[in-house]
Amino acid sequence: MVIRSYLLIQQYTEAMMALTSSPSLRDHITPETLAMVEDLISAPCRSGSRGRGHMLLVRVPSLQLAMLARERLENVRDKLGLQFCFAVLLGSPASELSLPRNFTSRLRAWRGCDNEDWVPHTYEDLEGLPCIVILTGKDPLGETFPRCLRRDTSHHL
Numbered sequence: 001m002v003i004r005s006y007l008l009i010q011q012y013t014e015a016m017m018a019l020t021s022s023p024s025l026r027d028h029i030t031p032e033t034l035a036m037v038e039d040l041i042s043a044p045c046r047s048g049s050r051g052r053g054h055m056l057l058v059r060v061p062s063l064q065l066a067m068l069a070r071e072r073l074e075n076v077r078d079k080l081g082l083q084f085c086f087a088v089l090l091g092s093p094a095s096e097l098s099l100p101r102n103f104t105s106r107l108r109a110w111r112g113c114d115n116e117d118w119v120p121h122t123y124e125d126l127e128g129l130p131c132i133v134i135l136t137g138k139d140p141l142g143e144t145f146p147r148c149l150r151r152d153t154s155h156h157l
Contacts, residue, residue: 005065008058012037012132013076020080040086044130051106053086053130055123066090066136073132086130093137097121103129 015037018025043053060066
């Protein structure tokens, strides 16, 4: 479980690097992961998208590994200058969604919401937001995921 989680983190970080600064890394990444990360990075920039993209759901079995995954993915994303391109979120039944202000503002604008105190409470509230959600713990019973969800089935943890 631990080794698979580290390999998963490595696949996503290498995919980000391969698509932005180190094309030679493409040979080390599964085509599925590369395609999903490419879509995550490029979809918000496409003409007519208004910054909208897909949600990528990644399941990591333990909270500690999920926290490490979020930290590493955010670190690489930020170093590559992609911090405004997509969010990296930790999804846990034990905690509320926490989203950086710039992404919350984007969601409010898409909804035409003038309430500055509005924040997303459900995964469905993230509709259209390009993001990686690292889900840990038990399945969120009764939770509805947005239509923009993409699941990574290339890594079964």
